[in-house]
Amino acid sequence: MNTKINLRIDEYTKEALDEYASQEGKQLSEYIRDILRNHVGLIPNHIEDEYFVIPQLEVIDALNEYENSYDFTYLLTWLFCRYMFPIETNSEEAIQSIKRRVELAINESGFSQELKLEFMKVLNDINRFLVESEYERKQFYFPLKNHQLSFNYNLLMNEIWSKKY
Incomplete structure (x- = not known):
């Protein structure tokens, strides 16, 4: 069962989120759901495990x-x-x-x-x-x-x- 959340943010933040969502080819609501899932440690439904393997040396x-x-x-x-x-x-x-x-x-x-x-x-x-x-x-x-x-x-x-x- 999905739960609805209403969120108030300033216009600058909304525009930035819209831009990030469009860069990933997502709707804003889908992008925000993914951010929230990542924050609480849940893997988004559409992302496969291979995307989570980032070699530490490359990052450094x-x-x-x-x-x-x-x-x-x-x-x-x-x-x-x-x-x-x-x-x-x-x-x-x-x-x-x-x-x-x-x-x-x-x-x-x-x-x-x-x-x-x-x-x-x-x-x-x-x-x-x-x-x-x-x-x-x-x-x-x-x-x-x-x-x-x-x-x-x-x-x-x-x-x-x-x-x-």
Whole structure:
């Protein structure tokens, strides 16, 4: 028995999903069902097992060295943690460590210039955060929606997901 789910998303997300669905020759609803099945670990009905065998070495070779590093994984984790909890409780030393990782993302990654400019927003916000005096509930601005320093998380995810293996 199939269950119906109604979902509200912004227009940008819908357009991006429509584009991905059309690239795979699918209807939007079919594409979203496959995403949900994959997320919960179910194999979509129309995909055969051979598509799930991806040699690990080919994946690693396709990525730039920085994108495959511990530093980048650490940075991604921190960025998405700030998205959920913009208030920072780490020490200045920890923030300096993050700052170095953001600088590596700008200088050492194979990302597009557009995404590197997004990382510049994060770097500018970190610099502001470090020089600003301490106060209760001090937070970063880049994870906040509708702020001039807002980081484009969709661009980051799309660029990572579009890496050719």
